[in-house]
Amino acid sequence: MKVGLVLLENVSNPASALRWLTGYLKAIGVEVSHYVLKSGELGRIRAFLSENDALLVVGGAGYREVVEKIAEALGLGVEVNSEALERVRMYYSDSVNVPGDLEEKATVPEFSYIVPNERGPVPGFVAFSLMDDKFIAATPPRFEEAVECFEMGIQDFFREKTGKKYSLTFTLSFDGAIEEAEKLVQELSSQAEGAFIRLDARFMGRKGVPVVFTLYATTPEELSDRMTALESKAAEIAGKLGRSFVEKAPEVGGEEL
Secondary structure, eight states: OEEEEEEETTOSSHHHHHHHHHHHHHHHTOEEEEEEEOGGGGGGHHHHHHHSSEEEEETOTTOHHHHHHHHHHHTOOEEEOHHHHHHHHHHTTTOSSOOSOHHHHTEEETTOEEEOOTTSSOOEEEEEOSSSSOEEEEEOSSHHHHHHHIIIIIHHHHHHHHTOOEEEEEEEEESSOHHHHHHHHHHHHHHOSSEEEEEOGGGOOSSSEEEEEEEEESSHHHHHHHHHHHHHHHHHHHHHTTOOEEEEOOOEEEEEO
16 A cells, blocks of 8 residues: 655654654555645645545645645545534633634535544544545644544554455663663664654653554554564663663553444
8 A cells, every 4th residue: 555645744743644654554555655735735635646646634624725635635625524513612611712703713625524632622534535435634734733643543544455354552661861762762763663653752751761562463462473573673782782661551552343
């Protein structure tokens, strides 16, 4: 499966967005191409879709001009989605200063699947072509929200295509400096298949630097074997650095599609 990862110029922390989402997509088993678009180049979305089986547009959700170009590429119209609008209104329900563009924030291509965003007002969405089997997913521009939307639902549509029905996330706490942990992650990532490995502050515990592993597999047996192999390799690399892992956090995010 070929996927185009499209970053718009409104994306915050684009380098991190590119690294994280590329890491996730490659672990799921897709071939990733990268595109950067300025506001005057939105018409190129159609051409990008013709080169790929799907697109992930970071920064597209909540902006009508972008949504219209996404819908156009898929042969769809746009609509104010009732579920999306309810989520936007709920986000601002306790706010004194409510923006006047709530409906624009909830505008998506017709028939879209709405993806929750617990970190901001605008949900993500996945929209499907009426002409073929292609689709386009979109997230808000803020890095943390883009990752949230991917983890909360967008990833499932890519996993369905690649057959990666099983996933698991676990954390090993590294007894060393962040710089050493970064070297460990870099070496592990170069050898790991079907895994996205990163430093993730959301998993910060009482000890060490959290090295987080998200694994994908086609069978439970493959998932278990992959976890065992990665734990062993991680311990080996840590040992070469004169370090170790002080604890393993309980596994979280185990999931079957």
